[in-house]
Amino acid sequence: MNIEELPGVGAEITGVDLRRLTEHEFENIRTAYAEHGVIFFRDQELTERDHIRFAERWAPINVNRFFAAHPEHPQIAMVVKEKDQRDNIGGGWHTDHSYDVEPAMGSILVARDLPETGGDTFFASMCRAYDALDEDMKTRLKDMRAVHSAHHIFGTGRETYYNTTDAGGNRIGNAAAADVLEDVTHPIVITHPLSGKKALYVNPAFTTGIVGMAQEESKELLSTLYAHAMQQEFAHRFKWQPGSVAFWDNRATWHWALNDYHGQRRVMHRITLEGCALH
Secondary structure, eight states: OEEEEOSSSOEEEESOOTTSOOHHHHHHHHHHHHHHSEEEEOSOOOOHHHHHHHHHTTSOEEOOSSBOBOSSOTTSEEEEEOTTOOOOSSOSSBOTTTTSSSOOOEEEEEEEEOOSSOOOEEEEEHHHHHHTSOHHHHHHHTTOEEEEOSHHHHSTTOOSTTSOSOOGGGOBOOHHHHHHOOOEEEESEEEOTTTOOEEEOOOTTTEEEETTSOHHHHHHHHHHHHHHHTOGGGEEEEOOOTTOEEEEETTTEEEEEOOOOTTSOEEEEEEEEOOOOOO
16 A cells, blocks of 8 residues: 655555455555545445445445435435536535534545546645644634534525535435524634644635624634635645545545536545534
8 A cells, every 4th residue: 555645635545445455454544534634546446335335434424415315325425417517516615514513524435427627626624724824813713613504505595606506407405404404613723533633624615604703804704714725735636537536534624626527427426424523
């Protein structure tokens, strides 16, 4: 097994078959996941059952409430853009499931049908983003909490930021579940439950405000943090190939699926893993 650290964020792991991992290989992968926040694999030949078995070695599977499910394997969410659709899923910087009381640990995405060009995914390190803040900002953020919500993304009358309004093919649904989901708060700076590193835990899609702060002041501070976290030095652009697998940690990274392949089909299978409360 070879683990190569990538610029910005993440590591690419080669020389392993995810269908036949030894305990030693699995522990090395677990260590890399905690350290790097997102790990990538190439040339894998995972069936849907292989995908599920690999996910179950990590944590219980979180069956997504809003994405269309695989017709035979409900544990797998379908992330699909058809040739005639203009909007994609995940087309902006975000962190999955931050609107939950116990946000998802991470997601394992498997490439199934790729466009000839385009369709890359950006990832960004929120640990490196935090480390690069000046000391005054770190002190200011120390005890702050932010509000996270799914209403404006998945609920009735949802907005366009997450590119979910084009629900052709029932890609996104169950608005009623989002409408009744209560907003939650999390620390703006968390201690990562696996690595122990400090990380920024706000994101442009699901964070709607800061507890105890006026809306305009909250918006200004969040905008400052977002602009800081979007710097190229914290990011890596992953180019998908047949057999590619990405496994990211939602507590340590953002991601953004590029929507630059109009007229082409892209099908990805995603399994999301249960997480824990953040502190």
